Amino acid sequence: MTQSATFPDEMLGRIHQGDCIAGMQSIPDGTVDLVFADPPFNIGYDYDKYDDSLSEENYLSWSADWIGQVHRILKPNGTFWLAIGDEYAAELKIEAKKLGFTTRNWVVWYYTFGVHCKTKFTRSHAHLFYFVKNAKDFTFNRDAIAVPSARQLVYNDKRSNPKGRTPDDTWILRPQDCDGFSDSEDTWYFPRVAGTFKERAGFHGCQMPEQLLGRIIRGCSDEGQVVLDPFSGSSTTLTVAKKLGRNFVGFELSEDYVKLGTERIENATVGEALRGAPEPKVSAPATTTKPARSGKANTPRAKRSRANESQSTLDLK
């Protein structure tokens, strides 16, 4: 009888500095439960180490390489979430399909606090693809991510399911700002982690909201399973995975992001509440009077990243 491979313990619990393709190549086939990837969007964003302006051909071929590795390392019942901008959403969805993934949802994350654009409409959404390897065998913990239904909130209807309902595939993190979306649809609303939010780690312009990762990790993995992020950035995925009692592993090119992301993970504890508004309908995100800066990120690269962020974060990303 052949024994199935297990994830190498020595790799768990940290961000590995270096290229994610090389990093994933050292992981045995079929050993990861959940991958969340928020890759560079190839829109000229000024990262610390990575050049975000590849030719289209090179970007697509690089994307096929890393998505291929994700497919290889996922368990047969594993899940892959991909965050991507308008520019390459269609291309990467097709690529993922070619590599063997089935799409469960094409979630739209609608956010407020996008950086104002002067010559086009201000960017206020990103695409979140929910892919699985096996269309019939995957983890979906519906009760862990249920939201209050309109029957519960508005109509006080006795027939309502007390556990709430499954979120829509448009995610809205501050629905009080937007009457048009309800929590039970597929447009997701979470505010972008703006510079003044207490949640802001302060060294990375593309920090994702903890509550958004919370929904993905709670819904698509179980405690003790392995969650991997090939593009760790400010380490949101790994920090949330740790808080939720998952095993975690990440890759990141930049030494600075690895150092500061590691501090963020170390400062988090298992069971700790996620940052940001847990129920956006009834609570706004906490803000500081001054932009939240860690004070530790005063390296030239971190300063450049902040300048980049204040000028153009979601204009670009």
Ligand SMILES: C[S@@+](CC[C@H](N)C(=O)[O-])C[C@H]1O[C@@H](n2cnc3c(N)ncnc32)[C@H](O)[C@@H]1O
């Ligand atoms: C969009 S950011 C990720 C942000 C992250 N989701 C967060 O919440 O902070 C993409 C990150 O990928 C990193 N990166 C780019 N190419 C990489 C590669 N080949 N291997 C590992 N990391 C890479 C960049 O340095 C950048 O920090």
